[in-house]
Amino acid sequence: MANISHPIRFGIQTPQQHTTWPEMLSLWQEVDTLGYDTAWVFDHFLPIFSDPTGPCLEGWTALAALAMATRNVRLGVMVTGNTYRHPAVLAKMATTVDIISGGRLILGIGAGWFDLEHREYGIPFHTTGGRLRRLDEALDLIKLLWKQERATFNGRYYSLENASFNPKPLQKPHPPILVGATGENIALGIVARHAQIWNSFGTPDVFRHKIARLQDHCERIGRDPATIEKSVLLSGLFALNEARREIDAYAAAGVTHLIFSVSPTDRDFIRRFAKEIIPVYKAQS
Numbered sequence: 001m002a003n004i005s006h007p008i009r010f011g012i013q014t015p016q017q018h019t020t021w022p023e024m025l026s027l028w029q030e031v032d033t034l035g036y037d038t039a040w041v042f043d044h045f046l047p048i049f050s051d052p053t054g055p056c057l058e059g060w061t062a063l064a065a066l067a068m069a070t071r072n073v074r075l076g077v078m079v080t081g082n083t084y085r086h087p088a089v090l091a092k093m094a095t096t097v098d099i100i101s102g103g104r105l106i107l108g109i110g111a112g113w114f115d116l117e118h119r120e121y122g123i124p125f126h127t128t129g130g131r132l133r134r135l136d137e138a139l140d141l142i143k144l145l146w147k148q149e150r151a152t153f154n155g156r157y158y159s160l161e162n163a164s165f166n167p168k169p170l171q172k173p174h175p176p177i178l179v180g181a182t183g184e185n186i187a188l189g190i191v192a193r194h195a196q197i198w199n200s201f202g203t204p205d206v207f208r209h210k211i212a213r214l215q216d217h218c219e220r221i222g223r224d225p226a227t228i229e230k231s232v233l234l235s236g237l238f239a240l241n242e243a244r245r246e247i248d249a250y251a252a253a254g255v256t257h258l259i260f261s262v263s264p265t266d267r268d269f270i271r272r273f274a275k276e277i278i279p280v281y282k283a284q285s
Contacts, residue, residue: 011038034274081112087138231257
């Protein structure tokens with residue numbers, strides 16, 4: 001296996017629910033100056049884990065505007081629901097944001113899970129297996145468009161007919177792909193086939209187990225699992241006096257990219273973490 005070492009990185013996810021655009025914009029502009037590596041919105045049309053009738057801005061259009069308002073962070077949607085858009089349309093959207101941002105996009109994508117918004121908006125909601133198969137096929141199609149001048153694709157769910165695709169993304173061979181996945185039998189196989197970054201959630205022990213399963217999938221297709229950066233989405237904020245212990249526990253399990261899901265009311269944590277914790281790990285990289 002190659003000797004690939006991923007530095008410890010830190011990110012912020014700001015679900016654009018129960019908040020306003022001025023609050024989102026202000027938060028991102030500050031995060032961009034604080035030393036965080038990545039910043040993310042989410043891909044939902046209704047608020048999740050809360051009152052679903054509350055305000056919720058659309059993720060990709062918000063991301064395009066936030067790309068114009070930032071200069072430093074790499075950015076993306078954590079994670080795009082594949083069910084919401086044809087993958088050719090998503091490939092065009094992602095390319096546009098990569099260009100707008102000067103080559104800072106990470107394409108975060110998953111199978112989609114929130115059945116309520118599918119039901120309310122009349123979007124087909126397939127079985128778990130059906131959604132995963134569509135995700136796998138969508139990633140084949142997106143990479144084809146990004147790499148080829150003309151692309152023809154005849155899949156089970158999607159197709160292209162001698163499709164031109166210009167301009168291409170700024171990043172070569174294409175923007176990094178982050179796949180959000182938890183299932184060990186099928187979903188982690190999709191990570192092994194397509195992802196430069198894997199995202200999930202859970203404790204270090206959960207990740208230690210899932211990373212072993214991801215390694216099994218990689219070995220079956222001849223891929224070095226070290227080429228996949230492992231990231232965690234954290235819904236809770238660390239106590240700052242415990243932060244280094246928590247971070248080191250994740251790193252020992254193989255997780256090197258920690259992303260905190262926050263709201264504009266978490267500014268004090270965001271600032272203090274950037275001042276007290278991030279420089280310690282930057283100095284080590």
